[in-house]
Amino acid sequence: MSDRVSSAVSGLVLVYTQPMRFYPNVFFWIKTVMMLVAGANVVAFHYGAYRSVADWDTQIKTPLGARVSGAVSIVLWALVIMSGRLIAYNWFQ
Numbered sequence: 001m002s003d004r005v006s007s008a009v010s011g012l013v014l015v016y017t018q019p020m021r022f023y024p025n026v027f028f029w030i031k032t033v034m035m036l037v038a039g040a041n042v043v044a045f046h047y048g049a050y051r052s053v054a055d056w057d058t059q060i061k062t063p064l065g066a067r068v069s070g071a072v073s074i075v076l077w078a079l080v081i082m083s084g085r086l087i088a089y090n091w092f093q
Contacts, residue, residue, distance in 0.1 A: 025090045031083040038076040045069040 022028045049065035
């Protein structure tokens with residue numbers, strides 16, 4: 001089993017075992033939304049900029065769409081990590 005699959009399974013099991021702990025937590029929802037947006041970013045990258053990946057070796061600069069998608073991905077996953085760490089410290093309950 002790949003690391004991504006095992007991480008997803010363990011995360012789902014964790015939420016399944018204590019749903020009332022996570023459901024009202026604002027940081028849980030921020031993390032969930034950011035993961036969904038990151039998934040949409042991957043789909044947009046693969047159906048957009050990645051279609052011309054064969055031409056990237058001949059160009060001086062990587063296409064703007066690929067650079068933007070990479071930057072957005074870094075920001076989104078940093079937010080996922082930060083909000084995941086903050087789940088334990090929910091000040092809004």
